[in-house]
Amino acid sequence: MTGFAPAEFEARVARAQTRMQRLGLAALLLTTEPELRYFTGYLTRFWESPTRPWFLIVPASGKPVAVIPSIGAALMAQTWIDDIRTWSAPDLIDDGVSLLADTLSELTAEGDEIGCPDGHETHLRMPLADLRRLQSAIGTRKIVGDHGILRGLRMVKSDAEVAKIRAACQISARAFARVPEIASAGTPLDQVFRRFQMLCLEEGADWVPYLAGGAEQGGYIDVISPASQTPLRSGDVLMLDTGLVRDGYFCDYDRNWSVGPASAPVRAAHSRLIEASDAAFEQARPGATASQLFHTMNTILTDGGVGTDAGRLGHGLGMSLTEWPSLIPDDHTELEAGMVLTLEPGIAVNDKILVHEENILITDGAPEFLSPRIGPEIPEL
Amino acid sequence: MTGFAPAEFEARVARAQTRMQRLGLAALLLTTEPELRYFTGYLTRFWESPTRPWFLIVPASGKPVAVIPSIGAALMAQTWIDDIRTWSAPDLIDDGVSLLADTLSELTAEGDEIGCPDGHETHLRMPLADLRRLQSAIGTRKIVGDHGILRGLRMVKSDAEVAKIRAACQISARAFARVPEIASAGTPLDQVFRRFQMLCLEEGADWVPYLAGGAEQGGYIDVISPASQTPLRSGDVLMLDTGLVRDGYFCDYDRNWSVGPASAPVRAAHSRLIEASDAAFEQARPGATASQLFHTMNTILTDGGVGTDAGRLGHGLGMSLTEWPSLIPDDHTELEAGMVLTLEPGIAVNDKILVHEENILITDGAPEFLSPRIGPEIPEL
Structure with a gap:
């Protein structure tokens, strides 16, 4: 219904x-x-x-x-x-x-x-x-x-709300899985953006209020820009971050792809991002705080690496693309069962950045991935 | 560029x-x-x-x-x-x-x-x-x-701004022309909405921030509802109203279709709507006021007919889906070259409504249709 x-x-x-x-x-x-x-x-x-x-x-x-x-x-x-x-x-x-x-x-x-x-x-x-x-x-x-x-x-979702967010996450999972159909070396980035929104709709999104991303050599400049008309080329890292809506509720997560083989620094950065979000995931239980999740990720990201300008490493989501709490040092909100969070670690790679994002549900016990959990290897287009 | x-x-x-x-x-x-x-x-x-x-x-x-x-x-x-x-x-x-x-x-x-x-x-x-x-x-x-x-x-657009609104209008014109590909008796309305957004993207929209409409027997209940899952059936009037964005600028107009042959009241209502928007178009020159355009349309619409609850019969558009002025009795804004307006007459048909919408540009002389001008006959799906 x-x-x-x-x-x-x-x-x-x-x-x-x-x-x-x-x-x-x-x-x-x-x-x-x-x-x-x-x-x-x-x-x-x-x-x-x-x-x-x-x-x-x-x-x-x-x-x-x-x-x-x-x-x-x-x-x-x-x-x-x-x-x-x-x-x-x-x-x-x-x-x-x-x-x-x-x-x-x-x-x-x-x-x-x-x-x-x-x-x-x-x-x-x-x-x-x-x-x-x-x-x-x-x-x-x-x-x-x-x-x-x-x-x-x-901030605390009912089971019925969680079901809608889960459905939104599954729709974008199917769309992300089909990105190889629409993106390869030579495809202009704005065309990738249009085709990806079409995939989201085809897979069941009611509408697609948010899509951002980037694609440049070895990373991207920021994560909020609209698409350029520049064609993808080997060595680019393509990132797509979507907030699509199903029955009034958002998902909000991203995926990265290497166009052609990834460089060693890009592979290492992607692996580090997954390590960070996995560590926060393990910690994300009632009683842990938003601040603790930030520090867990930040320690991994800045161990020989550099953070980004995003200002936080995750946030709530639900009826809006972004909601309370914020994964920042000063937000001491205690996690509760029913909260839905994004884990959004970012890392600098030379003069570019890479950002990864997952959506998780806090429960009375172990948390649950609402976006499909992925491994450390960056996929290749 | x-x-x-x-x-x-x-x-x-x-x-x-x-x-x-x-x-x-x-x-x-x-x-x-x-x-x-x-x-x-x-x-x-x-x-x-x-x-x-x-x-x-x-x-x-x-x-x-x-x-x-x-x-x-x-x-x-x-x-x-x-x-x-x-x-x-x-x-x-x-x-x-x-x-x-x-x-x-x-x-x-x-x-x-x-x-x-x-x-x-x-x-x-x-x-x-x-x-x-x-x-x-x-x-x-x-x-x-x-x-x-x-x-x-x-409220007064530069030539460069008008060019972007024109481009947005042309994209939705191409998408509207393809509606017969995606909508016919039996297609659920929410599927029509998804497929229409896909058409907008395929034809060049950067994103589709707004789509509303309706489809019920002999008209619809309102013009702002999200899509139901009800399949189209013969006798429905399908309306799609889109605000798509190209390079940061909106179009905002709608089209109506009859699923199967239209009834006499529906044909008459559609014809009356076109008569109203055409009359306002003829009047839309520098010096005329928003209020005058309202009265011109309202006189035609209420000559034996009944208005709707929309509150106005058109508005400005540009960087936002809706902007000043409003075509209402109290808005005495004088039209100026460079204004872009929607003409949006609505009419009651028994217990339903029909609404038509066009986008026009005010110039120093005769106005210009930015949406493709259509005739009085409601098209049939």
């Missing part, structure tokens, strides 16, 4: 409301795609349009209330949400602000605190001028941070 | 600085993908990751200054920007805020006003808590709105 049963959303709301009560929040105010979808199941690519704001209120008790543009009403009515309030957007004078203020005023009392995600990896998806209007329209109610409630909830 | 020559960016910055001077703004502070790309040419799909904030400062004179995560430095160094300041992101304590405050303090003086887009169709892509930290770190400098500078600049 696609989506989730209503019980999934009821459980998410209940967990949020327990935390809200503890923190004294009378409501949550949410504005971004994953925040709305987390509590409603509302799935559409229409968020690509920056024009219209969308709002969801999670009250202290009861079901969430959607305050959305009328264009979204029919689709929202197909979710488990009953209370859907709409305005005809865009409205240049009052783009939902009065309707939102009225709804917040109905669901909360004067002096109440309304939590709005304001921390790391969040933003408010509405015009700043409208936030000021909203604040003055809700009397003595105060918009404050959400104290990390969304972060805490979304 | 991909991207633009530096002269394109110099001209954009000069136009911005002229307006900033008139409005007394000492700098612009920009945080979103199209805002940064507009002044730098920085093109990457990495924005799909919500983790890291990115900043660009356009000072009162001189070139923009990038304040970005180190992972983006190599790619930014390939643009025309020289002054690139980086931090290792994510940083849970100070995610670029101090570096940004220091840079703003260096480029502006105490008491200065710094413009940040805060109006319709904008948002600030950084955590709200970091905005508060930034404000207290820049002394008596004040973050204010940008008075619509970005809106005004981006």
Whole structure:
């Protein structure tokens, strides 16, 4: 089936409301795609349009209330949400602000605190001028941070969520296995990118929001560039890193190939990357921290080697391509069963870099590879 | 060639600085993908990751200054920007805020006003808590709105920009022409969506950020839903609406097909839609307003018919799928040569809707269809 049963959303709301009560929040105010979808199941690519704001209120008790543009009403009515309030957007004078203020005023009392995600990896998806209007329209109610409630909830996935991420990982596994069909010496890199996205779709991706990579002699310059038109040539290391979506959930991992025989430094670097991600994998159990996984990988990578500028060596994933936590020295988040992580070690090779990435699931016991585990040898095209 | 020559960016910055001077703004502070790309040419799909904030400062004179995560430095160094300041992101304590405050303090003086887009169709892509930290770190400098500078600049495209939108429109024209290859009675709608995205890529799309549509008996319920798994059947109206990207610029238009022979109401509705968009096209010259185009279409659509819940009948497009202006009664923006618009009439047919969409260019004389003009007859699959 696609989506989730209503019980999934009821459980998410209940967990949020327990935390809200503890923190004294009378409501949550949410504005971004994953925040709305987390509590409603509302799935559409229409968020690509920056024009219209969308709002969801999670009250202290009861079901969430959607305050959305009328264009979204029919689709929202197909979710488990009953209370859907709409305005005809865009409205240049009052783009939902009065309707939102009225709804917040109905669901909360004067002096109440309304939590709005304001921390790391969040933003408010509405015009700043409208936030000021909203604040003055809700009397003595105060918009404050959400104290990390969304972060805490979304970071630990349910079994049903994990199943969707696993399905996404399997789709890209099949696409990665077919890369030799579409890439060889002489193929322009932008053509490889187009054909790889086609493979992802053919293998079952609903859409392919993310593809990055590179291909240069003995490595690449960075891991976020769009494709050049340069043909692949012997000695290149080709890397493809995809975040494809199946039923609203991402995978995010990469693979490297040598075009023709790999040089000794490239072979050694690839082997070192696998050694690093394997070591982090072995350690990735409840109680270990994101920071510890970073240091485990970093020690292996920098033993005679040099790191990259990526800023971290892995992260969470799920409804978004990248989520909390971050595998960095300062992130002491303890791993819990249900977290899905990427392990993403990178290493410098002369003036280039190589980056490897896997997706894993934290369980009560040994972790599980969601991306197919690979060996130290870099495959040859 | 991909991207633009530096002269394109110099001209954009000069136009911005002229307006900033008139409005007394000492700098612009920009945080979103199209805002940064507009002044730098920085093109990457990495924005799909919500983790890291990115900043660009356009000072009162001189070139923009990038304040970005180190992972983006190599790619930014390939643009025309020289002054690139980086931090290792994510940083849970100070995610670029101090570096940004220091840079703003260096480029502006105490008491200065710094413009940040805060109006319709904008948002600030950084955590709200970091905005508060930034404000207290820049002394008596004040973050204010940008008075619509970005809106005004981006709404009127250069010839080089129009060429890229035209190329995107031509790619989807070729993909739309091949829909009979992939869709017929019995094909599940989600399979049509996957195969259509593959056609877009095969015909030259760099990526396909947007595809929506529907297929139900005699019309569809809305225009923003993801695909169901229901097979097409005779009597369905299939609609595909795509925003594909070529070299950083979007097209955004749709096409309708009848699966098997169309009913009389469907044929009449499709013909009415074409009549409406053709009428708006004829009127779309400098001096006409967005509002007038709305009324021209709406009069035709509601002459014995009923509108839809879309909230508008067209909009701008370019670096984003949807941009200013909006074809609504209250938007009195005067059309100018260089604007690219969608004409997007919708009409109710019994309990369903039909929506048609074209992309046009405003010139000094007659407008130009960027999407291939079609006739009143709905094609049959």
